[in-house]
Amino acid sequence: MKQxxxxxxxxxxxxxxxISFEIEKEKVKISASDLWGNDSPKALLVMLTELLLExxxxxxxxxxxxxxxxxVSLEKGMLIVAYSKYDCxxxxxxxxxxxLCGNMTFNEISNLIVVNEILLQAEIDIKVFIQSVYKxxxxxxxxxxxxxxxxENWNYFPCKEWQAFEHCVQQKGLNKRDL
Numbered sequence: 001m002k003q004x005x006x007x008x009x010x011x012x013x014x015x016x017x018x019i020s021f022e023i024e025k026e027k028v029k030i031s032a033s034d035l036w037g038n039d040s041p042k043a044l045l046v047m048l049t050e051l052l053l054e055x056x057x058x059x060x061x062x063x064x065x066x067x068x069x070x071x072v073s074l075e076k077g078m079l080i081v082a083y084s085k086y087d088c089x090x091x092x093x094x095x096x097x098x099x100l101c102g103n104m105t106f107n108e109i110s111n112l113i114v115v116n117e118i119l120l121q122a123e124i125d126i127k128v129f130i131q132s133v134y135k136x137x138x139x140x141x142x143x144x145x146x147x148x149x150x151x152e153n154w155n156y157f158p159c160k161e162w163q164a165f166e167h168c169v170q171q172k173g174l175n176k177r178d179l
Contacts, residue, residue, distance in 0.1 A: 005079055005124040007132040009041075009140070012153045017041055019063075021081055021120055028081050028120045030070040032063040034154060036088060040064070042158035043101035044072075045137065045165045048130055052168035060109055061101040062088050071113065073106040079129070080106045081120040084113050127174055134169045137162055 003023050010018040015034040019041075020027055032040045040063045047059040051074070063070040069088050073080040088100070098104075098112050109115075140146045141162050150157050169175050 002125040003122050005129045007129060007136055009136050012150055014153055017154050023122050030063055030081060031065060033066045035066055036064050038064050038100050039155050042161050045158055045161040047101050048133060049165045049168050052172060056103045058103050058105055060104055064088050071109060073109060075105050077123050077126050079122055079124045080118060082115045083117045083119060085116050086114060131174045134175055
């Protein structure tokens with residue numbers, strides 16, 4: 001049975017971007033650091049837009065931790081959040097063929113990156129998940145104080161990526177109803 005997965009931004013502060021995934025009573029928090037200059041939240045919007053446009057039903061995004069890397073994989077409705085104790089930048093220096101985000105399966109990723117722990121694995125209702133990402137980013141896009149906090153503590157707000165994602169969400173009607 002597909003489970004409701006609620007996405008939220010927990011905090012954005014001093015170069016750290018903290019997010020959480022909540023399924024029933026289980027909540028997994030992960031974070032990204034801007035130390036290496038990777039913009040994982042922006043990549044999340046890009047990948048979910050591709051999912052909505054039906055360009056792919058499989059995606060992954062890497063979130064740089066210090067040290068380590070969080071892996072968020074979505075494959076045909078199966079969400080996996082995992083942790084590797086290795087940094088993405090270290091992996092790149094070893095000439096591993098992986099980018100910040102893409103369309104590999106979790107198995108393909110785990111053949112390239114050492115996965116030390118799977119933090120969450122569940123079949124989710126993708127519409128509920130997308131709606132929760134939309135609602136979360138909507139607050140930052142439409143509230144000046146939150147928008148400024150985003151830019152002061154993380155990176156430029158991904159306006160172009162947000163607009164493309166918002167357009168797709170609105171076309172699918174996921175912005176109007178509770179699922």
